[in-house]
Amino acid sequence: MSKNARHRLAAPTVAMLPRIADSLSFLYLDIVRVYQDDTGICAQVETEERGKELVYLPTAALSCVLLGPGTSITARALTAFARHGTTVLISGSGGVRTYSAMVPSSLSTTWLEHQVRAWADDTERLAVAKRMYERRFGPGVVAGDKNVAQLRGMEGQRVRALYRLFAQQYKLARFKRSYDPEDWDEQDPVNRALSSANTCLYGIVHAAVVALGCSPALGFIHSGNQQAFIYDVADLYKAELTIPLAFSLHASSNPEQRARVQFREELRLFALLPRIVADIQLLLRPQADVTTPDLEEQVVDLWDPISGSVPGAINHSSDQW
Structure with a gap:
């Protein structure tokens, strides 16, 4: 498989973007180096006993990654997290502090x-x-x-x-x-x-x-x-x-x-x-069903004062005006 083909397969689609209500997936990392290679995002762990080890992260399935003390991350890895809709938080040890956050533009409002x-x-x-x-x-x-x-x-x-x-x-x-x-x-x-x-x-x-x-x-x-x-x-x-x-x-x-x-x-x-x-x-939303995914959900909707919202990414030139 070519390098370009692997990149196309790794690129997320609307259906692949994880929703917080579906996966509720959080990953905490510390004392690792996080970077992007040709295969995906990986965490590099180095110990005296076992040397350098790589753990590849299931990026498309993660809603939120918490980076604890001793963690470094490359700009390319951050870009990949943003592309997959993953929120990245800089946290204290064990995730018990939150110092800053990178919220992806694809995160639903x-x-x-x-x-x-x-x-x-x-x-x-x-x-x-x-x-x-x-x-x-x-x-x-x-x-x-x-x-x-x-x-x-x-x-x-x-x-x-x-x-x-x-x-x-x-x-x-x-x-x-x-x-x-x-x-x-x-x-x-x-x-x-x-x-x-x-x-x-x-x-x-x-x-x-x-x-x-x-x-x-x-x-x-x-x-x-x-x-x-x-x-x-x-x-x-x-x-x-x-x-x-x-x-x-x-x-x-x-x-x-x-x-x-x-x-x-x-x-x-x-x-x-x-x-x-x-x-x-x-x-x-006490009456909302937050566990069933909405397969018709659009990434971006348009606000309407009467109907509440209308689908985005389509041409509305036939609307009355």
Whole structure:
């Protein structure tokens, strides 16, 4: 097979472009060199025992690649990822921080549009916020007549009850949540571990939000910050993930480091990322079927104020004008 023929076979088509709702595929890499050769994108791993080894990446099947510490990547490989519609994130160790992202131009705006429409409409924004609170409280707890102020009060009571429960479990005299960067070293181990673990969680949520194509800045409960939506989503998991971890480190001499290490070791990152994506989809479009691929989906549609959207890439000269 000729070199040109291999390149044509490797080029993606519309049908081949992976959708986040279908594959939910994330790949984390660290301490490797990523580059493109005549066959595809590969990760070069070098060890003293086994020398240089190449692992070829299933590029067309990947929705998001997280590049951790010690990773280098060539411009040609980045171009190939962009051509295949793969989001590339620069992350911390284990994917628990998100520093920057390369979002391909082929990434669908479907979920960004759902987010913006719901965010811009006060009624829809309240509905999404209530769904977020209901995920924390459990089904049926958030009645239709409760306003946002009441829901905030319920959330405050829930979190205080969790703190009290874990303080009793670990035989702590008392616990009060405190986050003061100016007085960081004087805070107790639980507060320091909780802040560190929450930062790790924010990084993973950020990766999922970017991979889905949503805006991290358009929050439904939080607002006024470039990570408002990340804080919204991360709050769904703190009671399950970061709060228990922080209290378990109440006697640690280095709670921040232990929180980061245990979060990476115990989190099962690749089970959480698809879960976050699915939760965001259900929050924004609770009635949508996000698992069935739409074979008629176009890469680009045209907006219409009456029908909503019309197919792109065709000549509309017969339309009335």
